[in-house]
Amino acid sequence: MSDDVSTRRAGVVVVGAGIGGLATALRLAPMPVTVLSAAFLGEGVASAWAQGGIAAACGDDDHPGLHADDTIAAAGGIADPAIVDVVTRAAPGCIDDLVALGVRFDRDAAGRLRLGREGGHHRHRIVHAAGDATGGEIMRALLAAARAAPSITLVEAAIAEEILVEDGRLQGVIARCGGSAVLFTADAVVLATGGLGGLYRHTSNPVTARGRGVALAARAGAVLADLEFVQFHPTALDIGRDPMPLVTEAVRGEGAVLVDDAGLPIMSGLHPLADLAPRDVVARAVWRKRQAGGRVYLDARAAVGAAFPERFPTVTAACRAAGIDPVAAPIPVAPAAHYHMGGVAVDIDGRSTLPGLWAVGEVAATGLHGANRLASNSLLEALVFANRLADDIKGTPPDAARRAPRPRLTLGMDVDESAAMLRLRHRMDTCVGVERDASGLRLAIDDIGSLRRTAASGTLADAALVAELVATAALRRCETRGGHCRVDHPDAAPAARSRLTLRDIAPAKTKDRVKEVVS
Structure with missing residues (x-):
């Protein structure tokens, strides 16, 4: 990297171009926003890989209060009830906003949203797109809107290396852009960098998801919370790939059963919801079977059968690439690091403890998930907090005491497979x-x-x-x-x-x- 640092005035800098980052940038309009994407847009972000949907109480037999009850029940007793209430109440409106943006959710013959069920939910309330490609469809719509927005500057292959703080005041972000160091001076910085599943050898996340946002915030002096709570998805496709393709929980929502080598159900008698128990319960059951020397399979033959390719095209493609036909054979699965409930501690408006720094999405610890995230609450959380923190930034006056910073360089950050x-x-x-x-x-x-x-x-x-x-x-x-x-x-x-x-x-x-x- 050159010793020369160029400076750009950015207004608001959003670090990360997943669903949380793009939704925040769009909500901030007409404020000028610069979005830094470490990869090319739409690539290397967990948002685009999300097979599960968005949980929202949209059914006639459902209510945000019931959604809140399920969220709290899964959270191990430490979810913040106020945060849970805010998020679950906002959920149906988020679906409406995405529809208005052009997201094509799955619908039944009557044109109503098709609602699925996943682990820990007592109602059918999961909204999907393209069966098991919800994240990709939402990213398509958000990227199209962001590219068309005159207030948004999208910078690809820009790797944030430091949140610059001087005398306790946030000054901006130093990023490496094509081998050159650039200081983006800003009145506000939003971390939307995703999670840390790539720290694990077995993960369903992009291998580049290694907690960069948490490291940036820690070095800048922001408080972190809930770091010990890592969620392991119980049904990653066990075919030796890195990262491991995910077998969405919606397959079990359709009635598929986890079985051992002998074909016996492993969740029988372990939990009242059996295969739809919260993820921590199911992941441990699968883990213990494997530790005892056996393998575990997800058998969807009776419950889904010939409809599997239509209902779950992404999973079908991953299985067939490995020589597995999910219509005719059980699918080998294993737990994989999937989601981090912890991260940068933020309040109800996404503010961190460092003035001028907000966080949204998986990098943020909002208190919604507690010790265990309820299925399909992650995209929802990102959308709700994107709206809240954008509105908070709009209402926050610029820091009049900010002065021209003195940038310090760090070395480049590349994908490290050493x-x-x-x-x-x-x-x-x-x-x-x-x-x-x-x-x-x-x-x-x-x-x-x-x-x-x-x-x-x-x-x-x-x-x-x-x-x-x-x-x-x-x-x-x-x-x-x-x-x-x-x-x-x-x-x-x-x-x-x-x-x-x-x-x-x-x-x-x-x-x-x-x-x-x-x-």
Whole structure:
């Protein structure tokens, strides 16, 4: 990278061009917005891969209060009821907004929205598009609108490297654009960078999803929350691919059953909702079968049968590419890191603890999901908070005390598939995965910490920072709650029924070490 840094005045900078980032940029109109996309637009974002739909109480037998009840029930006792109420009430309106934008949702013969059901839901309330390609269809519509919006500047292949803060005031974002450093000065920065599933060897996310937004926020001094809560999807296609193709939960919503090598249902008697139990319950059941030496399959032959290719074209294509016919044979599945409930701590309007910094989507910890996300609440959360934080930014006066910053350069961040990164991903799988214990977490902290200390900067340094923080939070929470399963503490602890923030993770005896991690 050149030592020269050019400067661009950006107004508002949105880091990330997934559903949360694009929806925010559109809502901010007519304010000038610059959207930084690390990849080419529409590529490398988990939003476009989303097979599941959007949960919204649109049915005649449904109500936002029932949706809220299911969200809280799945969340392990630490969801924020006020946030849950706001999001579930706004859900039907979000569907209307997307329809107006041109999103083509699936409908029945009468033209009504076709509503599916997924794990943890007691009603049919999941709105899909193209069967199992909801994220891609929403991204198509949002990208078309963003490209046509005169207030939005889209910058591709722009990798954010630093949120610049001087004297406690946010100044903007330094990004690498085609090998050159650019400082985008801004009155507001919105992180919409997605999750961290790519830190795990087995993931359904793009491998580039390694917590860059969390690292940016941590280095800038923003408070993080709920880092230990990683959701593992129980039905990733087990064919040896990296990342693992997802088999959407909607297949089980249609009646498909998880079975073992002998064809016996594995969820029978484990939960009242059986195969539609919350994801943490199902993922652990699949994990334990595999740990015992067996394999697990999703059998949709009786429930879906010949209609499978029409109902689930994306899953069908992935299966057939691996020589599997889901119409005639069970589908091999395994758990995979899928969604991070934690991230940058934000309030009801998406504000972080760092003035001038907002966060939306998976990078944000809003309190909606608690310890375990309810299926199809993620796209919904991104859309609701995109509206809220955009309106909040519009109502926030520019910081009159902002002054011309002095940029500092960092090294470039490329996709890192080095031996060190593979070692990190393997360690996260084995020690900070579906089931955890103190000895494994300490091993992960020591091993990943050594990687962080030897990494100069860039992708490995940021990935190791985030991975070490997740492991540290998981060690600190000595209980099992939602997606966080401690086999050495198998029960929920009433005294731990609260959220952990970065400050909580740093008790006096480990303060110096954790301070080093986030310095």
